[in-house]
Amino acid sequence: MEIVNNPHADNLVRYGASRSNMIVLSGDLTVATECHKFRDTHPERFFSMSMAEQNMLSWAGGMAREGMIPFVHSFCVFLYRRPYDQLQMSVAYPNLPVRLVGFLPGLDTPGGVTHQSIEDIAALRCIPNMSIIEAGDATDVETILDATDGIEGPVYLRMLRGEVPRLFNADEPLQFNRARVLSQGNDITLLSSGRCTEEALRATSLLQAKGLSLTHLHVSTLKPFCDHTVLNALSTAKYGIVTMENHVRIGGLGSATAELMAENGIGKKLIRIGVDDTYCSGATLGYLMRKHEIDALALVSRVEEVMGTRFDITADDLAKARNEDVKSRSTEQLEAL
């Protein structure tokens, strides 16, 4: 499994090269959000807005009104928590093409509660005019910016940084409002998003080897949520549906799936794997995903629950899969917070 270092840093430069109206705003997190190469390559289109996020969001709206497309870089939390009103009134209401490029989604940071955006999708999904796309691997990161082309209004991008594994073929770009079909089967449909797809892949091959017939979709577009690929996959599951996300269970992928199922009369059991209704502490990603039961082991036990059977897959088996199937990022990776 290939690991790509800082895929956004190079991709932002590539993407910006041919688009003279795109600009980058940074909230004093330029290296930490991998827009430093863009700053060095296109200094005339890079603007530091420092630690004043309310101003940054309204300012971005103003620049977008004049025909520019601002890509606003910060950590996820600082793009919506503090400037939520500015995001709505200065950007979303006027339906302006501002791109919110957010890093450290969910539990992706040892920074603890102030840096963990565990409820961002819930907070943003209800905003009119807003689109939401989440990256799950290096290919997603390398093609997510292109997927925003042509979207008239604001887009929130839930990004991955640093050492990012490549799960999907580099020549199969992320497509807006289209899930990736990773496997097809009839027993269970699994929808995973973002970081959780990497985690799910650690378990799915073992489950399939034990005889489970599984449809697995990687969902990158969380709003709108009307992809017929998803709807079809929900319809075919015989025993139930499992969602898995790096986010609280309220308001994210699991909730969107429940709404879609209810509205389409798909009366099946739905298991939502996500962070419980609680804030989290600062620790390594692996520790937090285990503690909050959004990891591969949690997926195995929830699938067992749906199927009413034991698959005898141990944490050791999954750890081996970790090495063989998905070479994980170093957990010692230094993070600028």
Added chain:
Amino acid sequence: MDNTWQTQAKRIAHGVRRRVLELTLKNNGCYLSQTLSCADLLATLYTKSLNLGPSKGAFIPDKNPGPPGQKGIKPGHGAAYNGPQGPENDRILISPAHYAVAVYATLVETGRLSADAFFSFNTDGSSVEMIGAEHSPGFELTTGSFGQAVSQAGGIAFARKLKGETGRCVVFMSDGELEEGQTWEGIQCLAQYKLDNVVICVDVNGMQCDGATADQMNLEPIDKRVEAFGGKVVTVNGHDVEAIDQAINHTDHKDQPLVVLCYTNSAQGIPLLEERKPKLHFVRFGGQDEMERYQKFHDAWEFEETA
């Protein structure tokens, strides 16, 4: 008849005040005091100080066009009433959307909006909303949540500078908004990027919803505070149209945003209102007697050229 620009601006300001008093009597309630404090400033901006050009908006507006969006109107819809958005045109950006009635009245007095449309104020289905937004006549921005216009103006002014446009972005704001932290984020950013194409005109009427700003949250010394954040400050009597124009158009503020502090009286023109201070946020009359006193005042209220 004296036809200097000063007299014309004052005549328009009088018309704005009288028209909003008429609406206040008709509806028994309106943002009257805000209109009284800012009328001279708005009249000066619309008739003298800015390069706006004739209205491109519908004199009789359609019903409320709904919000911007995929199938909706374009951003900045209401700005058409302020004229074309050429590179040399100034933009007037309304920050305190609670002053909407004063903006609409100014559009009427300057021939940009029909009087009938004005009287559709705050009625169902009208775009002439009580607290206007960018779908409303005269509004380029959505600013009823206070303190966001300075930053939005900064983004617009910055983009216009990058594009080589010469027109200014003129923000009309209220003093209460200086209490919002974002205002100061905005001013420090304007200073950082040396945006001297931004002019902020503040109606310092000393009032906010709960009473006098001095009692609620002291803002003074405003001039020193703004200067400390990097703005160039000029303080004027906000009812002196000549002083307002002089400050906006004849202050050297190279590489700095200009902030014009217009000190005003929120009962200006209607002495009867003085007794109600400092409870003037939304003027509603107490009973028939009071109503009749104001009606009588309204009916006899003529523009005096020397006023």
